[in-house]
Amino acid sequence: MKRLGIFVRFLLAILTIALVAGCTRSGETIPPNTLRYALEQEPSTLDPAKSSTLPESTVELAVFEGLTRLNDKDMPEPAMAESWTISADGLVYTFKIRANAQWSDGKPVTAQDFEYAWKRALNPAVAANNAYMLYVLKNGEAYNTEKASADEVGVKAIDDHTLVVTLAAPAPYFLGLTAFHAYYPVRADIVEAAPDTWATKADTLIGNGPFKLVKWQHSAELQFVKNERYWDAAKVRLKAMEWPISESQSTRLTLVEGGAADIMVEPPVADQARLSELGLFKVAPSLGTYYYVFNVTAPPFDNPLVRKAFSLVIDRKVIVDTIVHGGKTPAYAFVPPGLTDEATGQDFRKEGGPLVDYNVAEAKRLLQDAGYGPNKPLPPVTILYNTNEMHKAIAEAVQAIWQNELGATVALQNQETKVFMANREEGHYQVARASWIGDYADPQTFLDVFSDEANDAQYHSEDYNALMERVHNTTDLKVRSQLMHEAEAMIFDDSVVLPIYFTTTPYVVRDTIDGFFWSSLGTIDFKGAYRK
Structure with missing residues (x-):
């Protein structure tokens, strides 16, 4: 028994060294600007109007961006909108869209893209899961329940760079809402070319966020590259991300411990004490x-x-x-x-x-x-x-x-x-x-x-x-x-x-990864992440 205990401690020591070093996978050197996140389920869709799970939201946060983006304190900061004004009664918001805001294919992001996306999410014919999130807009609920027309909804693009939003009632949390995926812009030409499939394939998912989705092997892996056209690309340090997909907690943990991933959420309870001793277990x-x-x-x-x-x-x-x-x-x-x-x-x-x-x-x-x-x-x-x-x-x-x-x-x-x-x-x-x-x-x-x-x-x-x-x-x-x-x-x-x-x-992360943050709203933001 004594010799067995020594052997077990030896194996744990080797495992610790491997986890700390953590730079190879099957003999391959991982580039210093690539991150691997073990995603906890296959997205059903990456349509911001229809997605309903946290894993879907996390993917969307990488490839899309709203008028605002939450910082590491969960406070909204300027994103696609560089500035805004609010009327004295708290009902009218006027957003200025950045002149350098672009989609990943180079086309400009316009105020019309936001108006189209929001009205599409409320369109009763679309039957979007997230329509209720836009009920804060004037006549948002009325349009969704077929009691008003789209033209009566309180969102209007005045020109390419000016979006005027009128609320049904004052909502102190509205700026935070504009960082939520239901409020992301989508392009009419992309959506209408393939209404049922555009958000299920990498080659038709055109985003405006810090990363581009370049491969989607369903139920297996997502691959991203840095979106060089993103307005804040200078702050995006990663060049690529690889996200293997598994619903199994044990499998995702094995990917991290085996060197095939850097971070995963919800490790099995039975492993949490051991992972804490290794310095890998965190709780957000x-x-x-x-x-x-x-x-x-x-x-x-x-x-x-x-x-x-x-x-x-x-x-x-x-x-x-x-x-x-x-x-x-x-x-x-x-x-x-x-x-x-x-x-x-x-x-x-x-x-x-x-x-x-x-x-x-x-x-x-x-x-x-x-x-x-x-x-x-x-x-x-x-x-x-x-x-x-x-x-x-x-x-x-x-x-x-x-x-x-x-x-x-x-x-x-x-x-x-x-x-x-x-x-x-x-x-x-x-x-x-x-x-x-x-x-x-x-x-x-x-x-x-x-x-x-x-x-x-x-x-x-x-x-x-x-x-x-x-x-x-x-x-x-x-x-x-x-x-x-x-x-x-x-x-x-x-x-x-x-x-x-x-x-x-609860999550597990290798000590070679930094710059990411978990929102208390459940998503993980890799915009500023990097490999040490």
Whole structure:
């Protein structure tokens, strides 16, 4: 045993040396200006109007850019817009587009590209996932719901370099929104030449960001080169990036430890302590919530008493402490900590307090009130999740709890992410894994998730929609804050979601890589990254 221990320590020492040196792959020297990021899933699309996952957003952040770009403090800074003015009433923004802003094929980026992109995202015929993000625009929601025309939407290119935006109501977070992918420009000629495929192939994906996508081997790898026509190209230090793709946490970690990648997100929990000892494990803050969503139209979860019972038996702390780790914290509400109440200066989550707890006895009583018992057992339940070691482990834990505490018959079903997302959005499930990372730093980005009938839960409440409409339109910060607390309480009164934990972003990075940063909104920005 003693000799075995010496041998193991010897192997660990060799591994540490290899990780620190980290400059070869299969005998090949990695150029000092190339970075390899192990992407956690195959993008379904890189259409900024339609993409819906963080990996897609991270790719888009490399190849596109909006009017603003978030800095390492998550504050918006001038990007495609070199400057802007805001009217005294906070409703009208006038952006000046840079004279040297170009697409990767050399054509100029114009104000018309932004007007086209935003109206396209709102066009009901396009059915864009991110249309709701542009409801802040005057008549944005009305156009998307066929109650107004495109000409009535509050975005207008006055000339090639002047974009005037009119909001439906003052929105202090609007500049941050313009850094979000739904607000990226797209070219009409590119989109309309191949409406269904332009954002699924490297040769038709023309961007305006710091990098160009030059190869997309689906489900295998993405390759980028520096976009020399980018307005701020002087600050882009990398010449190329190679992104292998794998949904497996273990595979992505093997790529890093084997020298085929430099950085990856969400390493397996079992490896985190070892990686910390090697100095490779890091944790970035994140504004997000990992949760289960009930399909409120699918039995037995069409009954709110059942939904609440299934939520009450989950011991979130045990799941976080024994399965999740990575600095995450148990979630007893939907809006995560880290968001400031503008009216009071306090943390919104701390003010709102817990909205669900752990109470097995109450859960069993609720099931009885719902009519379930020895003479009427619960129908079988299936948990849907996308393929991933962590999602599987959590699903197995929840399965065991529901079977042991509630006597339910629970099956698990995992699907490849693209299929999973489609089925969840279409309501083809009973209960499914979900997560939400804020699109901007305001509680509204979480509460809007359930504010229309198109949400994954198939939830539609006229009262909730009316409440959120008031949130959108009030200019009184104190009233707005109170309304948002009421809205969050309402989705728990209706037991639409089962929160599990508030997120962080654990990642592994080799010490030869620097200059990147993780946004608390979940994306990683490689614009300033470099290899030492």
